[in-house]
Amino acid sequence: MTVSRRAIALAVGCLLLALVPPIAALTNQPFYVDLFRRMMIFAIAAVSLDLILGYGGMVSFGHAAYLGIGAYAVGIPAFHGVDSGWLQWPLAIVASALAALVIGAISLRTSGVYFIMITLAFAQMLYYLGLSLEAYGGDNGMRLAGRSRFGGPIDLHQPAVFYYVVLAILVLFLVLGSRLVASRFGMVIRAAKSNEPRARAIGFSPYRYKLTAFVIAGSAGGLAGALLANQTEYLTPEFMHWTRSGEIMFMVILGGMGTLFGPVIGAIVLLLLEDVLSALTAHWQIILGPTLVLVVLFAKRGLFGLLSIAPPDG
């Protein structure tokens, strides 16, 4: 049964990720808590992109924009002394949802290469907006005054606590995402990806469904951005640079488009490769590039597809 195998895969993956802090503590390698937390944050961004890219066929080449908006939604209030996470994180979600609403409303009127180019253009606009924010460091960016505060036991300055907060968000998002893609809503965006004229001919107006998916993906990307700002304790317009959008897309393709879980693997493998290869050579991207080419050529559904627990097409 595919479903239960997926559930097992999720449980095993969760368990392995949950074991990272104790193992890092035992082996005295705190660095790994930091690395895996970073992976999970990018996994959230990649899964959110997969919702629209893998399931909706919307090749958004500007997904880093939401990372940036989310990061600034933490950084700017923090700069002004507002460090409550209860305020910053919802702000990150709402601000990126609004941005996605505007970007989506315009770009979803196009398709194909035009869609890619418009989403890219919007993200670059936001990148340059970030550069121009002199008060917040301009192109140098700025240090985060402190991580978001939630009170009680949720102290993000404790590496392990922050780690488990990110893990919980990732798992919650994967569960919600799995429900979403299998729901009536999910079926509409997948049908529109498969054959839009046919979807229209049976009576679906795909635009508003696609726009909703686009906004959901954007707001999740914004939350990932809020986490990322806390992770790096630094924010810069580079979060929104188009190469960052490409990297997120790379994670989705590497892990497997339209699989939700695949992009998590994609994010982990990509950042791991980055970490390992960059220790070997400064030109590590020379190895990374061909890896992607091989995956695209030989593993149609990415690394997740190779595990043979991927759901069937459609």
Place this chain on the structure above:
Amino acid sequence: MAETLLAIRGLSKRFGGLLANDRVDLDVVRGETHAIIGPNGAGKTTLIGQLAGDLRPDSGSIRFADQDVTRLDAPHRARRGLARSFQVTSIFRDFSALDNVALAVQARSGHSFRFWRPARAEPALREPARAALESVGLGARADVRAANLAHGEQRQLEIAMALATEPRLLLLDEPVAGMGLDESQKMVRFLGTLKRRITIVLVEHDMDAVFTLADRISVMVYGRIIATGTPPEVRGNEDVRRAYLGEDQA
């Protein structure tokens, strides 16, 4: 005369220098099967495109069930009961046959802003879909990926999808095109069973199918309807023989 379901008045569509539909007037009566025939390039598919809402008319009007639908887009017309099949088979290839039809059922079941329940586990979608598949003879193929169905089966699947939307009018664009003799006879028999229950507008080159199924036939040449009548009337029409039938068929 019975009640008019679809009334087309002065419908024109131009593509650059080509006047594909030239002031087309056509009435389709509720319950009839109305065939539109004509040589290649006569503008039949353009007419279907305008009726389905994929092409915006340059002028003229389309009334469907006593409402002006000229400005409505395809999804809105589909929700009002105007279903279609495409000339080139158009299905959700990556989905199972049952999924295809269940999507059609879903499309007529209100909005789809439902995010939680798995659609594939909803009897309200799956059961009518299964019934529609069985009605076209695809019941045993429900779980096959649509891309892996034989060509004839894919055409049947399209019809099942159209039926699952519970249409008042079915627009069929060459439903037996590319089928073998066996398959096409099966399809014609099946379409025959729909007669009376559903109003059908049928564009078809296969004259056997047309004369078997149609209650009335309209003949389209150079974007204009030059004759409308019962099959014997059309067969006997001199203009039609000259323009069309006499040349290659009949």
